[in-house]
Amino acid sequence: MDFLNALVAFANFVFIPATAYGAQLALGALGVTLIYGILRFSNFAHGDTMAFGAMTTILVTWLFQSWGISFGPLPTALLALPFGILGCMALVLFTDRVVYRFYREQKAKPVILVIVSLGVMFIMNGLVRFIIGPDDRRFADGERFIISVREFKALTGLKEGLAIKTTQGITVITAVIVVALLFYFLNRTRTGKSMRAYSDNEDLALLSGINPERVVMITWLIVAALATIAGTLYGLDKSFKPFIFLQLLLPVFAAAIVGGLGSPVGAIAGGFVIAFSEVTITYAWKKVATYVLPDAWAPDSLVQLLSTDYKFAVSFVILLIVLLFRPTGLFAGKSV
């Protein structure tokens, strides 16, 4: 019984939150890694692209809610998601047309593009704050829980409760679907193959008749979709606040680099590595340990390796270790 309690406490406070967070990071990191693989620069504006996509989704969600359209037990935001993606696609195509294309034609060095993307980031950030304001926005509706603590306790009679939020379930399921679609697209379709070819060797791809502008456009479209989905899921599960996405940029980049920049599989693995290490290292293991260990060994202290203040530091330590010993990342992406 104690062992079950320990397992449930672990699942409730570590496994489930880390899985949902990892899925959100993985979706964000996929966008970063695609841009890096195909356009060959680190897109710092990615966090705010997520914010913009999520914001468009929220605005459409509010519109639907005011019309009385709902999605039953699921959040209305899922219905609004396609419109959010379209809005975000329009924005990234516009920025590509007016900003990035200019530098691409100049054959600008990646470091210049990085700084350019930093500028784009500030503009997008300002745009989002201007449109929706700097405050917290709540737009989740429908059932809050798949299983709540109270139901779980009544069902199992255990001392520890387990809660799975609807948003956490949706996050993981959506992430699986999106990743499956993306991999099918990259590995099986002609356009996907031409994108990978372009990423592997630009000159060879050009010689074999691949249209670079088309590849770039499709990349942006996919990235906009990924960013909007990641941003909306994060906003649904936690809360939407424009400033949050600036902070989210750090773990997203850490995930992409740890996994190996340019490698989609790496981005997903990196997302979960970062999420699980952030949560497990800052979790206080006292409760779990008390259940598992014999009474005499029960710890007095919290058994917490690092205070939760250092959550972001954890991602960076992992990043440093990976860069020192395996500069190409876990899944051998491009070296940074």
Add this chain to the structure above:
Amino acid sequence: MKKLLTATAATALMAGAAFAGGHGKEVKIGVILGFTGPLESITPAMGAGAELAMAEVTDSGMLLDAAKVISVRGDSTCIDAGAATSAAERLVTSDEVDAIMGADCSGVTGAILQNVARANGVVMISPSATSPGLSTAEDDGLFFRTAPSDARQGVIITNILQDRGVQEVALTYTNNDYGKGLADAFQASFEAAGGKVTISAAHEDGKADYSAEVGALASAGGDVLVVAGYVDQGGSGVIRAAIDTGAFDTFYVPDGMVGSKLNENFGAELNGSYGAYPGTDSAGAATFVEMAEKAGFDGTSAFAPESYDAAALIMLAMQAADSKDSADFKGHIMDVANAPGVEIFPGELAKGLELLKAGTDIDYVGASAVELIGAGESAGNYQEIEFKDGAYSTIKYR
């Protein structure tokens, strides 16, 4: 060129002198509160409270031979000491305010006190800075507050928890002067009374996700989670995560957490939780709520009565000293606030001014039953609240 410069300078000087003359019958009070930032949902009512007192005095025409009281607002941001200092600097040097009603949060209040108020010799009365550290800060006799120190709130929280038989609590605080000060004061008082604080962990404001913080708190355990944070910021986030994961059912909410936002954010999920924030059952409080309603704002909002009192004390002390010069009236603030004297309630500022003019002592009670003790801070009256049916209501005064 030189002549032109001299001429311009002379004109400017003369214009300045003329302005000063024209403003002889004006009293300017700076209202510096966090109109943006973590307290932005309660500061509008605070500002309105202070301005209500100013309008009352202006209308009465009793202050310093019918002086007009003008409010000049500034934004303290609550968290950015640099921005707050420059806002206060502007109020004092360019708007030339005679006194400051503010600031709100403890950190920025300390910064303004040291960098602006003391440097320029201007009296400031804060309605809501509660850090115990401000009790012993160097203030040249210029700083007062109509809010009690959190050392007092620590004792109140201990009493409320122990009256309910709670012996073990987990504690989380927002990582700033206010949160840390209150958390330390409470922990000292609670442990002295035989209680146990299982964990005292900071949380950062402005994050989206507090599940890691709540995980640590839940692991430490306790009957109640004391959340010394802000309702517009991390405090609500921590409660949200704690409810969702079932880590805690009962919460204690100190002054920074009490606001109508709590009802909006959580509703019935908080049933059974409780807390306390400054307030009193003295007759003045009810009068103030009525006056506020007429003026179009919520008089029960946290620290709105204290703001009214802070502004009123400034003006009463000016009258007692018969001067709007901080150096002259700073010594009179304690006198008008405390007994002996005729008791003055909200809405009776005209009477108070008249009595002072006639040389009679007054004891300003005001909206929050002001009694200044120690270095010039409120002795502290708290109202205990409890959540029931998705909203909080006052159940007791302490």
